[in-house]
Amino acid sequence: MDISGVDIPHADQVLIGGALRPATGDSHTVVAPATAEPVAEVRHSSVADAIAAVDAADSAREVWGRTPLAERIATTARWFELVDARAAELDVVWAVEAGMPLRHGRALHRFGTTAAWRSALDGAEAVLCERRARSDLGEVLLCREPVGVVVAILPYNGPLVTIASKVVPALLAGCPVVIKAAPESQLTMALVADCALRAGFPAGVVDIVCGTAEVGKALTRDPRVDLVSLTGGHTAAQDVLAATHGRYARTQLELGGKSPAVILDDAPLDRALRALIPGATNGAGQVCALLSRILVSERRHDEVVERLRAGWDRLAIGDPLDPKTHIGPLINEAALRRTEDFVAKAAAEGAQLVTGGTRPAHLDAGWFHEPTLFTGVAEDSDLVQREVFGPVTAVQVYRDLDDAIRLANATAFGLSGAVFTADTALGIEVAHRIRSGAVAVNSFGPAMNAPFGGVGASGWGRESGPEGILGFTELKQILVGA
Numbered sequence: 001m002d003i004s005g006v007d008i009p010h011a012d013q014v015l016i017g018g019a020l021r022p023a024t025g026d027s028h029t030v031v032a033p034a035t036a037e038p039v040a041e042v043r044h045s046s047v048a049d050a051i052a053a054v055d056a057a058d059s060a061r062e063v064w065g066r067t068p069l070a071e072r073i074a075t076t077a078r079w080f081e082l083v084d085a086r087a088a089e090l091d092v093v094w095a096v097e098a099g100m101p102l103r104h105g106r107a108l109h110r111f112g113t114t115a116a117w118r119s120a121l122d123g124a125e126a127v128l129c130e131r132r133a134r135s136d137l138g139e140v141l142l143c144r145e146p147v148g149v150v151v152a153i154l155p156y157n158g159p160l161v162t163i164a165s166k167v168v169p170a171l172l173a174g175c176p177v178v179i180k181a182a183p184e185s186q187l188t189m190a191l192v193a194d195c196a197l198r199a200g201f202p203a204g205v206v207d208i209v210c211g212t213a214e215v216g217k218a219l220t221r222d223p224r225v226d227l228v229s230l231t232g233g234h235t236a237a238q239d240v241l242a243a244t245h246g247r248y249a250r251t252q253l254e255l256g257g258k259s260p261a262v263i264l265d266d267a268p269l270d271r272a273l274r275a276l277i278p279g280a281t282n283g284a285g286q287v288c289a290l291l292s293r294i295l296v297s298e299r300r301h302d303e304v305v306e307r308l309r310a311g312w313d314r315l316a317i318g319d320p321l322d323p324k325t326h327i328g329p330l331i332n333e334a335a336l337r338r339t340e341d342f343v344a345k346a347a348a349e350g351a352q353l354v355t356g357g358t359r360p361a362h363l364d365a366g367w368f369h370e371p372t373l374f375t376g377v378a379e380d381s382d383l384v385q386r387e388v389f390g391p392v393t394a395v396q397v398y399r400d401l402d403d404a405i406r407l408a409n410a411t412a413f414g415l416s417g418a419v420f421t422a423d424t425a426l427g428i429e430v431a432h433r434i435r436s437g438a439v440a441v442n443s444f445g446p447a448m449n450a451p452f453g454g455v456g457a458s459g460w461g462r463e464s465g466p467e468g469i470l471g472f473t474e475l476k477q478i479l480v481g482a
Helices: 047-066 069-085 087-098 102-128 159-173 183-199 213-221 234-247 269-285 301-313 333-348 401-408 424-433 465-472
Strands: 013-016 019-022 027-032 037-043 131-135 138-146 150-153 177-181 206-210 227-231 250-254 260-263 293-297 352-355 372-375 392-398 418-420 473-481
Touching (some): 013 047, 013 183, 019 183, 027 087, 027 183, 037 183, 047 138, 047 206, 047 213, 069 087, 069 102, 069 159, 069 183, 087 159, 087 183, 102 159, 102 465, 150 159, 159 177, 159 183, 159 465, 177 183, 177 213, 183 206, 213 234, 227 234, 260 269, 260 401, 269 301, 269 392, 269 418, 293 401, 301 352, 301 372, 301 392, 333 352, 333 392, 392 401, 401 424
Parallel strands (some): 150 227, 177 206, 260 293
Antiparallel strands (some): 013 206, 027 037, 138 473, 352 372
16 A cells, blocks of 8 residues: 555554454545545454454563563664654654644654653663562562553554553563554554564564554453553543453553643743744644643733744644644544634633634645634633643733642643743742643653653553653562571
């Protein structure tokens, strides 16, 4: 299958037990979000494929868990090298089937996928090495052992970076992994599966299926699955918790956010906007750690909003295959309608539209929405309290520093955030007071070579970085009597 000049092998196949086999689910039309036109016909994975994938992973748990760490590192590194060699092709395919612009894909690969993958490879030995203690009863050996079979549920808005942040650490810990990718990622995952096959993992160590929520439910309910790592929404998280709690299976949940960007009065705006504009608009708003709320003082409000408006208006929106495009389409029509509903409700509630708010005049096909900025947004409004997952940003006004921190913390979410200031020490102090899993000072993040995850409604658990490997292990004590 050829998509925009990229040859995609095995688009109708799944990787199970170290071999490719035909998917047995329903046929599916891949529709390009930029045109709303079909680009390919494929077949999804079925529940039977999901069960076969767990069969394979379960059979591989002893083999992979006992494989020397150096060999696990080497095989996982080969997978990265193969993926990295096809990064340009993967960016093109992702742009076609998910609408993510080439420049976004390139940046995410460099600063996200590569950083997360390499940091896990480089740090695995240090965090998994044997640790010793002593006791009056004798010598104590402390060992890190793999938790078992892992199911990794990936989103459409970053399949490669979530492989790097959750699948790679699990593999290095010694866990076989069943990857369940989003239906909108089938073509991208065909390339990824081809790379995994060529890397030479033992049979069953990496299994890849791609299908609907029913496939995911079949995986999470399987009693042989020891840990489920999900990046997704609250409905999917509730399904995971319902499926796993009865057998005490472990979970890691990354569930999105409503992340604040606090602009302090001393912040140089030129510097702040270089980070804030992409940090608030990347991926047409379809980024979990997006800075979707901008907090500014009463004194600087008008100045900041005018600079934001100018920045938003300079964003190029259009064909995701055009290297100059900043903003592509939303993933599907439902996402576009959801965004439009948020915009309409915000306007009806009295928020002031600064720029955007509708379909771009020059684009009459596809699921595009202008990058949109509101100010005068009420603290209890949906635009402040709920994740849009579309290109809509809210400006909130604070009275003083304590009020800024109160507003930053006044949602159920706690995934990411940012502080902009000329005083780095003050920025770090404010970052400590923001209830979030990650906060950037004069930048936007998170850094994917370090542990990342949320608090509150943004989920629990940490992935990425060497420490992210530990979440896929059990700590065992072995007492050797004197």
